[in-house]
Amino acid sequence: MKRYVAIWFRHLLVDRVLFRQPELAGKPFVLSAKERGRMLVKAASRDAQALGIEAGMVLADARAVQPDLEVLDYDPTLAEKLLAALAEWTIRYSPLVAVDLPDGLILDATGCAHLWGSETAYLKDIASRLKASGYDVRTAMADTIGAAWAVSRYSRAFPIIEPGEQLTALLQLPPHALRLEAAVVEKMQKLGLYQITSFIYMPASVLRRRFGQATLDQIGKALGNTHEAFEPVCPVEPYQERLSSIEPIQTATGIEIALQKLLEMLCERLVKDGKGARQAVLRCYRIDGETQAIQIGTSGPSCSTSHMFKLFELKISSIEPALGIELFVLEAPVVEPLGNAQEELWNLTGGNKMTQVAELIDRLTARAGADVIHRYLPAQHHWPERAITQAVSLTDQPEIDWRTDQHRPVQLLSQPEKITVSAPVPDYPPMLFRYKGDIHRIKKADGPNRIEQEWWISDGMHRDYYSVEDEQGGRYWIFRLGHYNEELSAEWFIHGFFA
Amino acid sequence: METALKKSELVARLRSDILALQGFRAPALGVKHDDFGLGPVMKAFPEGVFPRVGMHEFVSHSPEQTAATSGFMAALAGKMMKEDGLCVWVGRHRTVYPFALSHFGVAPDRVIFVDLKKDKDLLWAIEEALKCDALSAVVGEIKELNLTESRRLQLTVEESKVTGLLHRVSPRLSNPVAAVCRWRISPLPGVAEQVLPGIGFPRWQVTIEKVRSGEPGSWPLEFRDGGFELIGESVSFHQHLSKVG
Numbered sequence: 001m002k003r004y005v006a007i008w009f010r011h012l013l014v015d016r017v018l019f020r021q022p023e024l025a026g027k028p029f030v031l032s033a034k035e036r037g038r039m040l041v042k043a044a045s046r047d048a049q050a051l052g053i054e055a056g057m058v059l060a061d062a063r064a065v066q067p068d069l070e071v072l073d074y075d076p077t078l079a080e081k082l083l084a085a086l087a088e089w090t091i092r093y094s095p096l097v098a099v100d101l102p103d104g105l106i107l108d109a110t111g112c113a114h115l116w117g118s119e120t121a122y123l124k125d126i127a128s129r130l131k132a133s134g135y136d137v138r139t140a141m142a143d144t145i146g147a148a149w150a151v152s153r154y155s156r157a158f159p160i161i162e163p164g165e166q167l168t169a170l171l172q173l174p175p176h177a178l179r180l181e182a183a184v185v186e187k188m189q190k191l192g193l194y195q196i197t198s199f200i201y202m203p204a205s206v207l208r209r210r211f212g213q214a215t216l217d218q219i220g221k222a223l224g225n226t227h228e229a230f231e232p233v234c235p236v237e238p239y240q241e242r243l244s245s246i247e248p249i250q251t252a253t254g255i256e257i258a259l260q261k262l263l264e265m266l267c268e269r270l271v272k273d274g275k276g277a278r279q280a281v282l283r284c285y286r287i288d289g290e291t292q293a294i295q296i297g298t299s300g301p302s303c304s305t306s307h308m309f310k311l312f313e314l315k316i317s318s319i320e321p322a323l324g325i326e327l328f329v330l331e332a333p334v335v336e337p338l339g340n341a342q343e344e345l346w347n348l349t350g351g352n353k354m355t356q357v358a359e360l361i362d363r364l365t366a367r368a369g370a371d372v373i374h375r376y377l378p379a380q381h382h383w384p385e386r387a388i389t390q391a392v393s394l395t396d397q398p399e400i401d402w403r404t405d406q407h408r409p410v411q412l413l414s415q416p417e418k419i420t421v422s423a424p425v426p427d428y429p430p431m432l433f434r435y436k437g438d439i440h441r442i443k444k445a446d447g448p449n450r451i452e453q454e455w456w457i458s459d460g461m462h463r464d465y466y467s468v469e470d471e472q473g474g475r476y477w478i479f480r481l482g483h484y485n486e487e488l489s490a491e492w493f494i495h496g497f498f499a
Numbered sequence: 500m501e502t503a504l505k506k507s508e509l510v511a512r513l514r515s516d517i518l519a520l521q522g523f524r525a526p527a528l529g530v531k532h533d534d535f536g537l538g539p540v541m542k543a544f545p546e547g548v549f550p551r552v553g554m555h556e557f558v559s560h561s562p563e564q565t566a567a568t569s570g571f572m573a574a575l576a577g578k579m580m581k582e583d584g585l586c587v588w589v590g591r592h593r594t595v596y597p598f599a600l601s602h603f604g605v606a607p608d609r610v611i612f613v614d615l616k617k618d619k620d621l622l623w624a625i626e627e628a629l630k631c632d633a634l635s636a637v638v639g640e641i642k643e644l645n646l647t648e649s650r651r652l653q654l655t656v657e658e659s660k661v662t663g664l665l666h667r668v669s670p671r672l673s674n675p676v677a678a679v680c681r682w683r684i685s686p687l688p689g690v691a692e693q694v695l696p697g698i699g700f701p702r703w704q705v706t707i708e709k710v711r712s713g714e715p716g717s718w719p720l721e722f723r724d725g726g727f728e729l730i731g732e733s734v735s736f737h738q739h740l741s742k743v744g
Contacts, residue, residue, distance in 0.1 A: 353633035360631040374612040376597040402601035411566040412596035446697040473688035474563035499570020
């Protein structure tokens with residue numbers, strides 16, 4: 001025999017707002033959102049409700065009732081998120097908890113209540129704990145989900161319905177309590193069926209003809225004659241493994257053995273779930289109460305024991321075991337699904353080339369830091385410093401093609417360096433230039449090639465670039481900053497070397 | 500007479516065995532060997548085969564030479580990477596402009612740059628990269644390198660079969676290192692009287708100063724339309740030396 005608990009959050013969203021913004025307590029406020037071109041009240045606080053403002057009113061009407069009404073934005077996904085979080089919290093009362101949108105939870109409490117002593121104590125504990133955290137709740141317990149739901153919402157009687165008593169409990173309740181469609185409820189009201197008792201004893205054929213099969217199903221669900229589906233939430237279990245040692249461990253070898261064991265356990269789970277770790281933390285709990293932690297990151301999801309061991313190995317020396325470590329905890333806080341999409345993108349021949357490269361990069365970053373690896377993608381800018389952008393990950397693909405029509409030097413100085421030149425007339429390439437004490441006589445030149453600053457990014461003068469070749473065949477990329485000017489002599493710079 | 504023939508046969512076989520051990524693989528019969536478009540330069544290598552399994556040492560002494568060498572190495576790496584290869588470029592003060600690599604047939608997004616500060620880290624990173632046989636080539640830019648370190652790298656290459664291109668940028672000593680050959684690339688002036696204005700295609704004097712069991716030499720090459728082209732007389736290394744003085 002099953003027992004279910006229904007929890008009804010009477011003012012779920014409002015309670016949430018009050019929890020976040022306690023200063024709103026005692027003030028009338030509403031949550032509103034746009035619907036069909038007008039602002040509608042989606043939820044109203046208790047003070048607003050006392051003034052006659054209710055969910056479903058037009059906001060303008062509510063403002064007419066209470067001019068200094070506080071209006072907050074309504075987030076349509078908030079209720080679902082909130083209930084999911086509350087459901088996870090409620091797992092302390094029952095392993096099977098389902099979210100009942102829009103404002104309730106259903107617990108499968110079969111065989112759980114005796115742990116709290118009795119069903120009364122069980123329900124009382126749930127209600128008082130939720131009330132302590134600010135939620136106005138009503139609870140009920142019955143043999144069926146339907147009956148528990150109905151009693152929690154519509155009954156003022158004692159909320160625990162004894163086994164098999166659901167029919168008696170429902171008799172005095174309005175038809176709404178059966179979770180019927182609005183049209184059906186309206187029809188019942190018109191016919192004067194204000195209580196469940198008025199129609200529940202009618203023959204099934206009559207009910208079906210007048211109100212449809214759905215109504216019969218709902219009655220069946222409430223009474224326990226029809227099965228009702230129950231979808232419990234599955235909390236995400238963290239990827240965490242623990243290993244305690246009988247004797248405190250002080251040596252690097254000991255730590256390595258522990259790490260190896262933990263990694264095997266973790267990787268086995270990861271492989272089973274088709275996931276790979278992007279980050280892993282090893283925490284070592286010392287017997288003097290201190291905690292030591294080492295962390296690694298991978299550039300792609302990894303579930304390879306040997307690879308992660310290699311990454312950890314570089315950092316083991318930073319652990320101070322002091323008097324000894326009694327507990328090791330390995331956790332993968334960031335996991336990603338393992339995919340083979342990467343190889344497709346890079347169309348590498350052969351199976352695990354991409355993994356090998358990713359592992360190489362992990363080894364390099366583990367030793368030298370994350371900022372040593374760079375990969376570049378083309379960017380839509382002419383300004384040479386901005387024509388490339390850093391790729392974030394190994395799998396980033398260029399969105400535009402690399403341009404080969406622009407002549408760019410193979411060696412680019414990070415900062416253009418000043419040179420002195422002698423140039424005949426404006427817009428002609430210089431005849432010679434002096435760089436680091438050497439005079440270079442120019443034999444051949446291309447240019448000028450004017451590159452403007454992008455005004456929406458930064459101010460500054462444009463550059464007139466020349467590609468020049470000297471007598472020895474050395475090729476340089478030099479530019480003049482800005483226009484020729486009467487007062488100022490033009491400034492020339494060298495920016496790169498061509499191959 | 501017969502014994503003499505046998506002996507020469509034996510010597511030839513031994514020689515090819517040694518070459519194979521050193522990373523030079525004789526081309527299998529009927530298989531067209533990849534010469535990376537190097538054409539006449541291939542004559543310098545034993546059996547005319549480019550030693551893929553080996554460290555190539557490049558030396559440059561001025562920024563112009565460094566640029567020319569970078570360009571040449573990029574072109575070589577591009578030939579090795581083909582369509583889908585990957586390359587790691589390890590360096591200290593990286594001045595290579597990734598954008599320009601596309602001129603030399605390398606998709607810059609297929610190159611992973613590793614920028615490190617300490618020489619020790621540089622060597623370690625080059626060795627780690629050479630161990631990874633998913634790569635087509637590894638380019639390393641380093642200042643000083645001694646025989647032991649280079650020997651270590653060469654052994655790694657022989658294990659993993661990833662070509663290593665080691666660029667020694669203005670080294671203080673040009674001490675011998677364990678590489679299959681030593682290259683020196685210097686820029687060449689363009690054609691003296693050309694019809695078209697401008698500076699034209701990159702031109703280099705490509706010199707192989709040392710090559711294990713091969714014939715050093717020097718060739719003027721031009722890099723045009725994704726390939727190398729001989730633009731003058733090739734000279735043997737000794738002639739080149741006497742010409743330079």
